[in-house]
Amino acid sequence: MPATILxxxxxxxxxxxxxxAVPADLQHIAWQPGMRLRVPFGRREIIGILVxxxxxxxVPADKLKPALxxxxxxxxxPPALFxxxxxxxxxxxxxLGDTLSWALPVLLRQGEPAEAxxxxxxxxxxxxxxxxxxxxxxxxxxxxxxxxxxxxHGVPHRLLSQLQLNKDSxxxxxxxxxxxCEARRHPLPARHLNWLxxxxxxxNPEQQSAVSAIQSAGGHFNAFxxxxxxxxxxxEVYLQLIHQxxxxxxxxxxxxxxxxxxxxxxxxFEQRFNARIALLHSNVNDRERLDAxxxxxxxxxxxxxxxxxxxxTPMLKPGLIIIDEEHDASYKQQEGLRYHARDLALxxxxxxxxxxxxxxxxxxxxSLHNAHAGRYALLKLTQRAGGAQPPRFLRLDIKxxxxxxxxxxxxxxxxxQxxxxxxQVLVFLNRRGFAPTLLCHDCGWISQCPRxxxxxxxxxxxxxxxxxxxxxxxxxxxNCPDCGKVDLRPLxxxxxxxxxxxxxxxxxxxxxxxxxxxxxxxxxxxxLLTTIHxxxxxxxxxxxxxxxxxxxxxxxxxAILDADGGLFSxxxxxSERMAQLIVQVAxxxxxxxxxxxxxxxxHLADHPLLVQLTEQGxxxxxxxxxxxxxxxxxxxxxxxxxxxxxxxxxGQAEEFLDxxxxxxxxxxxxxxxxxxELLGPIPAPMERRAGRYRAQLLLQANARAPLHRLLAALLAxxxxxxxxxxxxxxxxxxxIDLF
Ligand code: ADP
Ligand code: ZN
Ligand code: ZN
Numbered sequence: 001m002p003a004t005i006l007x008x009x010x011x012x013x014x015x016x017x018x019x020x021a022v023p024a025d026l027q028h029i030a031w032q033p034g035m036r037l038r039v040p041f042g043r044r045e046i047i048g049i050l051v052x053x054x055x056x057x058x059v060p061a062d063k064l065k066p067a068l069x070x071x072x073x074x075x076x077x078p079p080a081l082f083x084x085x086x087x088x089x090x091x092x093x094x095x096l097g098d099t100l101s102w103a104l105p106v107l108l109r110q111g112e113p114a115e116a117x118x119x120x121x122x123x124x125x126x127x128x129x130x131x132x133x134x135x136x137x138x139x140x141x142x143x144x145x146x147x148x149x150x151x152x153h154g155v156p157h158r159l160l161s162q163l164q165l166n167k168d169s170x171x172x173x174x175x176x177x178x179x180x181c182e183a184r185r186h187p188l189p190a191r192h193l194n195w196l197x198x199x200x201x202x203x204n205p206e207q208q209s210a211v212s213a214i215q216s217a218g219g220h221f222n223a224f225x226x227x228x229x230x231x232x233x234x235x236e237v238y239l240q241l242i243h244q245x246x247x248x249x250x251x252x253x254x255x256x257x258x259x260x261x262x263x264x265x266x267x268x269f270e271q272r273f274n275a276r277i278a279l280l281h282s283n284v285n286d287r288e289r290l291d292a293x294x295x296x297x298x299x300x301x302x303x304x305x306x307x308x309x310x311x312x313t314p315m316l317k318p319g320l321i322i323i324d325e326e327h328d329a330s331y332k333q334q335e336g337l338r339y340h341a342r343d344l345a346l347x348x349x350x351x352x353x354x355x356x357x358x359x360x361x362x363x364x365x366x367s368l369h370n371a372h373a374g375r376y377a378l379l380k381l382t383q384r385a386g387g388a389q390p391p392r393f394l395r396l397d398i399k400x401x402x403x404x405x406x407x408x409x410x411x412x413x414x415x416x417q418x419x420x421x422x423x424q425v426l427v428f429l430n431r432r433g434f435a436p437t438l439l440c441h442d443c444g445w446i447s448q449c450p451r452x453x454x455x456x457x458x459x460x461x462x463x464x465x466x467x468x469x470x471x472x473x474x475x476x477x478x479n480c481p482d483c484g485k486v487d488l489r490p491l492x493x494x495x496x497x498x499x500x501x502x503x504x505x506x507x508x509x510x511x512x513x514x515x516x517x518x519x520x521x522x523x524x525x526x527x528l529l530t531t532i533h534x535x536x537x538x539x540x541x542x543x544x545x546x547x548x549x550x551x552x553x554x555x556x557x558x559a560i561l562d563a564d565g566g567l568f569s570x571x572x573x574x575s576e577r578m579a580q581l582i583v584q585v586a587x588x589x590x591x592x593x594x595x596x597x598x599x600x601x602x603h604l605a606d607h608p609l610l611v612q613l614t615e616q617g618x619x620x621x622x623x624x625x626x627x628x629x630x631x632x633x634x635x636x637x638x639x640x641x642x643x644x645x646x647x648x649x650x651g652q653a654e655e656f657l658d659x660x661x662x663x664x665x666x667x668x669x670x671x672x673x674x675x676x677e678l679l680g681p682i683p684a685p686m687e688r689r690a691g692r693y694r695a696q697l698l699l700q701a702n703a704r705a706p707l708h709r710l711l712a713a714l715l716a717x718x719x720x721x722x723x724x725x726x727x728x729x730x731x732x733x734x735x736i737d738l739f
Contacts, residue, residue, distance in 0.1 A: 005057045006031070006067055008048030009097035010041060011109065015089075015715060017096070018048065019057040023066040034075030034082050036111065037067045047071065047111050049100050076114030077104075078297060081314040084348050091347075092733050093711050094337050102337040103312035105290040116294045120183050122170055123154035128178040135178070144169040148179060157181075195246045197274045201236055201385075210237050210379040215244065217355040219319060223346060225326075225371045226359040227619070228381030230587025231388055231551075234359045237381075238322050239272050241357065246275060246302055250319025250354075253296075254305045255341055257328035257548065258282065269303060280306030280313060308333060308341040311348065318352045321345050325548070326358035326367055327580055329736060338732045342367075361587060362580040362618050365626055369636040372626075391558065391586045391596035393614035397605035405501035406493035406561045406601075412505060414599055418557040419509055419537045423594070426552065427498060427541045428585045429561040432515045433457035434497045435490030438465060440480035442487045451691045458490045459517070460500070470690035498561065499541045506539060514542035547584040558589045560600045567607050570685060571738055572634050575609050576625055583618050633700075635734075639707050641699045642738065644684070645729040646692040653695040656727045657681030660718055661697055667713045673706040685738070692728070698738070 007017040020039050022029075035050045045068060057064060075082075081103075089099040101109055108114055130149060135141040144165055148155060155163060160170070173179040203211060206228075214224050228234040242252045256265060258281070269277060278292035278301035292313070295301040299316030306313065308331055323331070323342050331341040342358065349356035358367055358376070371378040384390065401408045406429065415425050435458045438447035447456040449467035456465035458476060466473040479486050490497065499513045512528050519525040532540060535554045540546060566578020582600065589596025604610060613621040630637045643660060645653035661678055668676060677700045684694035701707035715731065718724050 003055075003061075004031075005054045005064070006037065006050055007052045007054055008037060008039065008067075009051050009095075009100055010039075010046060010048045011097045011101045013095050013098055015093070015095045015719065017051055019054075019059050019064060020048075021061075021064045021066040023068070026067070026070055029070065032075040033079075034072075034077035036071040036076065036108075038069040038071065038111065039067045040065050047109060048097070049077075050075075051096065071111055072114060076108060076297075078314045078316075080318075080352055081312065083351060084312070084344070087347055087351070088337070088339055088344060091708075092337060092339055093708075093715050093731050099337055102309070102333075102339075105293045106286045107290040108293075112290060114294065116291060116298070116300075120157040120181055121154035122148060122157065122160070122165070123180050123182070124148040124152070125178050125180050132176070132178060134176050135173070138169075138172070140166060140169045141173055145173060145178060154182075195243055195273055195275060198272050200240055200243065200272075201233075203236065203240065204233070204383065204385060206381045206383060207233050207237050207385070210381065211240050213377060213379055214241055214355055214357060219248065219250075219354065221350050221353045222355045223349065223370075223376040224355065224357045224379055225363055225367050225376040226357050226379045226381070227363050227368075228359065228361060228379075229384060229390065230361040230584065231384040231386075232361070232381035233385030234324075234361075234381065235268060236385065238324070238357070238359065239268070241320060241322070242269075242303060243273070245319040246273070248319060250317045251296065251299065251301065251315045252303050252320040252322065253310070253313065253315065253318070254303065254322045254324065255310060255331070255345065256305065256307060256324045258307045258330040266305065269305060273303065275302040276300060277303045277305060278313075280304065280310040282307060311341040311345055315352075318354050320354060321349050321356040323356070323358045324360075326360045327362050327364040328548075329577070332736045334737065338730070338735070340734060340736075343734065362583045363622070365576055365622060365629060366636045368622050369626060389595035391589050391598045393586070393598045393600065395605040395610060395614055396599050396601050397603070398601045399603050399605075404505075405497045407498065407501060407505075407559075408601055411559055411599055411601060414557060414597070415502075415506070415539065415559070418597075419506065419539070421556075422537055423556040424532065424535075424537060424552065424554040425539045425557045425559065426546060426555045426585070426588060427502065427539060427559045427561065428543075428546060428581075429493070429495050429498055429541065430543050430565075430581065431457075431492075431494040431562075432468070432496075432517055432543060433466065433494040434460040434500075435492050435494055437491040438476065439489050439491045440483060440485065440487060441489050442485040443480060443483040445480050445482040446491075451688070453686045453688045457494065460490075460496055461517075469686065472690075493561070495541050495543060502539050502541060510536070510538040512538060512540050514540060514546050516543070516545065519545065544581060544585075546588065547581055550588060552588045555589045556594045556596050558586050558596060558598045560585065560598065563600050563602045563610065564604055567602075567604050567610065572629070572632075573736065576622075579609070579613050579618060579621050579625070582613065633702075637702075639701050639704050640735055641707060641711055642732040642735040643697040643699070643729065644694065644732065645681075645696070645727045646684075646689075646694040647727040648692060650693045653693055653727050653729075654681050654683065656721075656723045656729065657695050657697045659721060659723055660714065660729075663717050663721070664697075664699070664710060664714050667710055667717070671709060671713065673710055675703055676701040676706050676710055696738075 004022050006020045010018050031053045033050055036047050038045055039048050085099050085103050089096040147163055226234055245252045278295050280292050296304045297314040304313050323345055326342050333339050370376045398408050418425050437455045438458050447465050449456050449472055451472050452467055452469045454469045456467045459466050463476050464473045465476050495513055495515045499511050502511045514528055566574045586598040612624050645656050647653045664678055679698040681695050681697040684696050
């Protein structure tokens with residue numbers, strides 16, 4: 001009988017499995033996909049994941065190395081999750097080993113036991129007597145035994161010193177068998193009979209019909225797009241759906257964008273439920289992540305809340321998936337495995353046969369298109385819950401108006417009025433720093449990044465020039481590096497400059513800046529929020545950090561300093577993003593009694609998309625944007641894949657992509673595939689970044705099947721291509737950024 005061959009996925013970019021022989025001591029194992037094995041790899045030892053066993057290997061028997069050790073008695077990955085990873089690797093044309101590395105908690109990849117953490121508990125032994133003659137003369141042991149007697153369920157090791165328990169005394173007691181010391185799991189709080197810690201709000205009719213529609217899926221796969229204006233009570237809908245899920249004995253998975261994971265969001269879930277909530281986001285450490293993952297897998301967490309990668313959390317009894325702010329770009333991973341968590345969530349919901357709800361005030365054009373096509377049921381919430389009024393929009397034409405650090409005269413007036421009425425103002429500018437460029441007024445020198453085709457931003461506070469693309473920074477020069485004159489001028493305005501100017505214009509009003517630079521310090525954001533919620537008149541200046549998740553009930557004026565970037569950009573998604581940002585920022589305003597005003601400064605006050613957005617609302621905008629996409633054949637009316645390459649020498653990346661392009665043409669003919677267009681290769685819009693020259697080849701198709709067949713064959717060919725070794729290349733299926 002031929003020997004069994006173990007076929008493993010290894011953490012390697014190579015899109016193939018690796019074969020190993022079964023070592024002598026593991027001949028009688030019942031192999032399961034997902035089991036982890038330690039194996040030799042080159043001169044290292046690494047951990048691989050068993051995908052399948054086979055009787056046959058391409059590797060000659062004498063070259064086949066045996067695996068070194070088996071780490072799991074049972075596969076730590078439930079079959080459903082393994083299946084999802086297989087699907088993901090195939091769809092994104094990514095190596096399975098690397099896919100598993102992205103999907104699994106770090107500690108699992110490093111070989112940590114896939115079991116919840118155990119802790120040693122010290123406990124008084126059954127039948128032990130406090131007056132045992134053996135400790136009559138040992139007061140410290142007697143004392144220790146007395147303390148333990150007061151804790152009949154045992155004392156965890158880490159709390160010994162807090163209880164003044166001395167380890168030596170305990171060891172002596174252990175020798176006499178008067179105490180026990182056992183490793184066990186933390187006792188888990190039991191499942192609750194009453195899930196609600198707080199009464200539910202009575203739903204308004206729109207919320208009620210959304211909940212009923214989703215309920216009517218009967219717990220089976222069905223996709224819903226919950227399109228509800230900001231403040232319409234989408235979260236309340238989620239909470240009530242989760243309640244039903246818990247009551248049915250099932251678990252709910254909630255994905256939220258990175259930036260939304262404020263204490264506010266979380267608090268709402270924690271306050272509502274008597275439930276065990278597992279949290280998975282970038283601030284939890286590796287151990288906490290593994291514990292949360294295991295708790296979800298073993299059915300010990302009822303609600304799993306996390307950012308993008310939490311999509312890969314296994315669930316014992318999955319019942320519901322919710323994707324909040326489904327349009328958010330942070331659901332797409334932009335490095336390594338370039339997956340889209342929302343798209344994969346749909347795949348997962350179908351595989352697990354459970355309902356999925358995508359929620360947003362500004363749904364992506366992709367999701368709206370899917371709703372039009374009948375793939376998702378569209379549920380609309382058009383009214384703000386609690387009676388708050390929708391904001392009013394004003395397009396402020398700033399053509400030929402003088403701007404003072406980006407702020408026009410009429411806007412200054414509006415700010416003044418609002419503050420005088422005792423209200424708050426939010427000024428939105430999606431650009432950090434003081435100014436996007438430093439210019440020599442004498443010779444025209446500009447602050448170019450030495451490593452990128454981009455300008456360095458002036459950061460006045462820190463006295464630096466910083467490149468926002470590669471992170472390079474240097475001290476801001478006093479004299480022009482070229483001509484030596486002292487006439488360097490910051491050009492344009494970022495949040496720092498707007499802040500500085502507003503402080504001068506409104507000296508009696510606090511100006512609070514909220515961007516990545518002002519909130520890096522731990523607790524800084526909370527402090528800013530506390531000040532804002534105090535309700536005194538103030539001006540908030542910030543980037544898109546302000547646009548998400550927060551409620552600012554005292555803000556009645558929102559000023560958008562510059563909307564034009566979104567209307568000019570070469571990126572076909574720019575206008576969609578701009579519209580989403582405007583609506584989301586506007587949604588922060590006037591949530592309570594007073595209606596909000598939104599003033600948009602623009603040079604393109606008559607731009608049809610902007611007019612549509614501000615007069616008819618996001619959905620009218622989206623219909624118009626969709627019809628433009630349809631006529632230009634852009635996604636969602638076509639499918640894209642982007643092959644990117646970068647290299648240290650100019651031309652090298654394009655050379656590789658040229659070959660890739662010829663190979664693709666050849667494959668299209670050979671496989672008789674139609675409807676796939678190859679666009680490029682062309683230099684990337686920012687050709688040089690961080691010292692590398694970048695180029696790209698865009699593949700566009702009107703159907704997925706031929707595109708994916710081409711990609712599978714093409715990538716296999718590229719992996720064999722020698723010129724591919726001199727460049728760094730990667731494939732992005734369904735790219736959301738063409739840069
Ligand atoms: P969204 O998630 O759509 O932005 P929220 O769920 O945050 O909206 O709701 C906005 C506000 O309206 C919250 O303060 C919430 O408590 C309140 N709210 C939601 N639903 C109701 C309801 N049915 N009755 C009264 N208030 C509600
Ligand atoms: Zn100069
Ligand atoms: Zn740079």
